[in-house]
Amino acid sequence: MQMVVNNNIVCSVDDKGNEIIVRGKGIGFQKKKGMTVEEKDVEKIYRMDxxxxxxxxxxxxxxxxxxxxxxxxxxxxxxxxxxxxxxxxxxxxxxxxxxxxxxxxxxxxxxxxxxxxxxxxxxxxxxxxxxxxxxxxxxxxxxxxxxxxxxxxxxxxxxxxxxDTKMDSTMEITRLIAGILSIVRRYYEIELNQDSLDYERFLTHLKFFGQRLYKNKSAKKEDPVFHDMIKERYFTDYHCAEVIRDYIQDTFHHEVSADEMVFLTVHLRRISCAE
Known part of the structure; x- marks a missing residue:
């Protein structure tokens, strides 16, 4: 036992010498540093990474x-x-x-x-x-x-x-999502139905999209031919994706890959048609 926090929580080490936090009813009662933690008194062990x-x-x-x-x-x-x-x-x-x-x-x-x-x-x-x-x-x-x-x-x-990210990244992703949704509303001149399945899918995509940006990862690699086909077939939605890309680059200083543009365009197409 290394430290008694209170009657129910103590700091200790396991059999491998790793420091742990141990919880149990009365586990720290009348205990001092150096004393042994009884296994029968342990209710939960907290191991940090x-x-x-x-x-x-x-x-x-x-x-x-x-x-x-x-x-x-x-x-x-x-x-x-x-x-x-x-x-x-x-x-x-x-x-x-x-x-x-x-x-x-x-x-x-x-x-x-x-x-x-x-x-x-x-x-x-x-x-x-x-x-x-x-x-x-x-x-x-x-x-x-x-x-x-x-x-x-x-x-x-x-x-x-x-x-498993830091608070500042999560807050930035939240602001990023809010900004993207605002662009979508203005671009298509629509009110998004927050109860719809398409909105839920789009929101989920934006969350993962934001995570990838802040972890410097990209979506699954797509064929350049497929990218050009999406750009040509859904040119209105692709242009909206370009507006979003420019917003992200100017405001958050993150680059948006061609692969992310494809995924974003497909989701924009779905939600614009639904509304």
């Missing part, structure tokens, strides 16, 4: 009220259950740090406005629902009700943990 992350989590646990971490572990487990997905282990650091800071700010009557709240609600609806449920857990366990803006911030942390 690197020694650096483990050290960060241990440092965080030494700085915040232990109930903040316990609350966040409940939230993360609930999210993984709701989404049926395993999240990046870094969320134990990032989300715990964010929520603990948000609670302290709330006590001081300092609240941040989430400028991307509308986009988060519409682009990441399931994650936002998880964020709202997280507010309920926080209120139940800690007696503090955070704002809807915080549900949006929590949703972004969940998105990050699914993609």
């Amino acid at each position: 690197s020694q650096k992350d483990t050290s960060k989590l241990q440092e965080l646990l030494s700085e915040i009220p232990p109930e903040h971490f316990e609350t966040c572990t409940e939230i993360i487990e609930q999210v993984e259950n709701d989404l049926n997905k395993k999240l990046s282990r870094r969320i134990y650091i990032t989300l715990t740090d964010h929520i603990s800071f948000a609670i302290e700010r709330k006590k001081q009557k300092i609240e941040y406005e989430n400028a991307l709240l509308w986009e988060i609600k519409n682009f990441y609806s399931r994650e936002f629902e998880c964020g709202v449920r997280a507010l309920d857990i926080i209120e139940k366990r800690l007696g503090t009700r955070l704002s809807e803006d915080e549900a949006g911030f929590i949703a972004l942390h969940i998105v990050n943990a699914q993609l």
